[in-house]
Amino acid sequence: MFMEQLSNGIALGSIYALTAIGFTMVYGIIRLINFVHGDIYMMGAFFALTGLTVLGLPLIPSFLLGMIGASIVGVLLAKFAYSPVFKAPRINLLLCAIGAAIFLENFAMLVWGPETQSFPTLIENKTYSIFGFKATTLQLIILGVSIALVLILTYIVKYTKLGRAMRCTSQDMEAAKLMGINTNRVVYFTFMIGSSLGAAAGVLVGMYYKAAYPMMGFTAGLKAFVSAVIGGIGNIPGAMLGGLIMGVSESLGAAYISSGYRDAIAFIILIFILLVKPSGILGKSVKEKV
Amino acid sequence: MKKIIVIAIMMALLVTLVTGCSATSSSESSEIYIASANPMTGDSAQFGDMKVKAIELALEEVNKNGGIDGKQVKLLVGDDTGNPKEAPNVAQKFSSDKKVLAVIGHWNSSCTLAARGIYESAGIPVITDSVNKAITDGTTPHIFRISLTDTTQAQHLAKYAYEVMGKRKAAILFTANDFGTGLKEDFTATFTELGGEIVATETYFEGQSKDFSPQLTKIKSKNPDLIFIPGYYVETALIAQQAQSSGIDVPMLGTDGISSEELVKLGGDAVEGIKFAGFFHPEVEYPGTKEFVEAFRVKYNKEPDTYAALAYDSAKLLLEAMSQGGATREGIKKYLDNVKDFPGVAGPIAFEGNDVTRGIIILTVKDGKIVPADIQP
Numbered sequence: 001m002f003m004e005q006l007s008n009g010i011a012l013g014s015i016y017a018l019t020a021i022g023f024t025m026v027y028g029i030i031r032l033i034n035f036v037h038g039d040i041y042m043m044g045a046f047f048a049l050t051g052l053t054v055l056g057l058p059l060i061p062s063f064l065l066g067m068i069g070a071s072i073v074g075v076l077l078a079k080f081a082y083s084p085v086f087k088a089p090r091i092n093l094l095l096c097a098i099g100a101a102i103f104l105e106n107f108a109m110l111v112w113g114p115e116t117q118s119f120p121t122l123i124e125n126k127t128y129s130i131f132g133f134k135a136t137t138l139q140l141i142i143l144g145v146s147i148a149l150v151l152i153l154t155y156i157v158k159y160t161k162l163g164r165a166m167r168c169t170s171q172d173m174e175a176a177k178l179m180g181i182n183t184n185r186v187v188y189f190t191f192m193i194g195s196s197l198g199a200a201a202g203v204l205v206g207m208y209y210k211a212a213y214p215m216m217g218f219t220a221g222l223k224a225f226v227s228a229v230i231g232g233i234g235n236i237p238g239a240m241l242g243g244l245i246m247g248v249s250e251s252l253g254a255a256y257i258s259s260g261y262r263d264a265i266a267f268i269i270l271i272f273i274l275l276v277k278p279s280g281i282l283g284k285s286v287k288e289k290v
Numbered sequence: 291m292k293k294i295i296v297i298a299i300m301m302a303l304l305v306t307l308v309t310g311c312s313a314t315s316s317s318e319s320s321e322i323y324i325a326s327a328n329p330m331t332g333d334s335a336q337f338g339d340m341k342v343k344a345i346e347l348a349l350e351e352v353n354k355n356g357g358i359d360g361k362q363v364k365l366l367v368g369d370d371t372g373n374p375k376e377a378p379n380v381a382q383k384f385s386s387d388k389k390v391l392a393v394i395g396h397w398n399s400s401c402t403l404a405a406r407g408i409y410e411s412a413g414i415p416v417i418t419d420s421v422n423k424a425i426t427d428g429t430t431p432h433i434f435r436i437s438l439t440d441t442t443q444a445q446h447l448a449k450y451a452y453e454v455m456g457k458r459k460a461a462i463l464f465t466a467n468d469f470g471t472g473l474k475e476d477f478t479a480t481f482t483e484l485g486g487e488i489v490a491t492e493t494y495f496e497g498q499s500k501d502f503s504p505q506l507t508k509i510k511s512k513n514p515d516l517i518f519i520p521g522y523y524v525e526t527a528l529i530a531q532q533a534q535s536s537g538i539d540v541p542m543l544g545t546d547g548i549s550s551e552e553l554v555k556l557g558g559d560a561v562e563g564i565k566f567a568g569f570f571h572p573e574v575e576y577p578g579t580k581e582f583v584e585a586f587r588v589k590y591n592k593e594p595d596t597y598a599a600l601a602y603d604s605a606k607l608l609l610e611a612m613s614q615g616g617a618t619r620e621g622i623k624k625y626l627d628n629v630k631d632f633p634g635v636a637g638p639i640a641f642e643g644n645d646v647t648r649g650i651i652i653l654t655v656k657d658g659k660i661v662p663a664d665i666q667p
Contacts, residue, residue, distance in 0.1 A: 113339075115339070
């Protein structure tokens, strides 16, 4: 049973990881705890669902529709919810994010209705098993997409011109402006990528559980936040690691301790990590200049 | 000192103003109000939505025929968000509003439990479809229940599982709230009393848990011949799918909480053959059932579910109570106490100790449709 529970955990963990990647990237660049990420994830799932059911598009175009739709929502939020308070203290930005999250949840309820909607089955889900490990086709796709996104994002941030601009902006926005970096563009771009990543996660998870509903982003956003903090917030491979740790510990905890304490176990790990290494497993502690 | 006098005078003026206002408005009003207190937003919003739709249908029918004593009946919709912290606020609002004569609602057991004391002290009759048995423990005579208690339902289900399905080793996967816990305990008691055995008991959280593979893997290792799932359809659909993909081929038994077309839409072929309790099915016909189903389809382009049928019956019952017993809170309560064989679309209604007296029907999913099971209890 242990191997089966471990593979359950890895599958769940890769879902957390996928959601956490976009979350941690936005934090890494803008230093904003983007509580709207979970709801962008939900919007992505609904856009793709609309593409599939109402417009009758095939899988890949619907998937892209979800990502594009969500990134437009992300940019609009950045423009109308975040940029007016960008120079204000960070707490205002955080409150705006929470407000935007509530807005999106209720917006989705108005447009798509409050009930859970079913996602059509598009990928035949086969179960593979090697050495006691078990995985289904969609679980493998989710794990694969998470790894691919970590690699692509790391490449963009570390090795491209835009990535360099992003890192500059994250270190010191004023200085970056003085160096001739269009920081506005960097901020919008960050939200665009972050949102499309969130949407990708939302669509995949929607397909995995065959369901989309307006509140689906709430728990997902919270879990993504915890995963990101465990791995070191702002650190992209850290988000992946944090997600996997969460998933595995939840599965094993449910199996060997009690299924009722499952969510508590994840948060106990969070508290433990914050006590031992507040910057997260892969996070670097930044010294504040006096 | 002067200040205090001024404030006192102003207060006195304000009080006369307020009471004066409300007095004129209630005497002149040509409308009667009932209220719905159900989740309209949040995780359980779809249930509240169905209930309100059904109540509005019932009111529309009555208002078209001239209303009650020439007065139109209006519905006030409150939103408890499915949260027991929010429910007392809604209850307070309706209880203190003198024009509200009766309340249909609180869908969640936890909400009804949190709010019932407020309704009781205001003397406002409430018809709920929450199933937790503590709601009708005798301390709140104004709260009536139109669905069966979880105890009665669990006993019916346990008997059905043991005697009709012939199951001996059951596993339980229950949702961790008043509803799920109550059903788990009562099912366990009856099933073990009959001679069966509960081999595994696992739990999850409604609206939060999406991944059930750890629980299912554990259940699988205990080799049950039945899985009992007291919960709602969203989770049950996921449980059925994940059970299928982890290779569990065991019959499943659910409660009225999954009696919805959405179960089939979400669960696909994984929920094929699942059996569950119901209080209503369009094919199990009583006087008025056909007309109700037809009218609901025409108006909303949706199939009415159990909650819609019960809400419709609740509304009809209240309307009848108002025309028979008078349009007051006391009149409605008196009528509900004595009602016998009221023709509801989900079967005849009578209350005994504030609980409705009726049995369950067993439904199942066959070829992607919810139909009554071949063998009824």
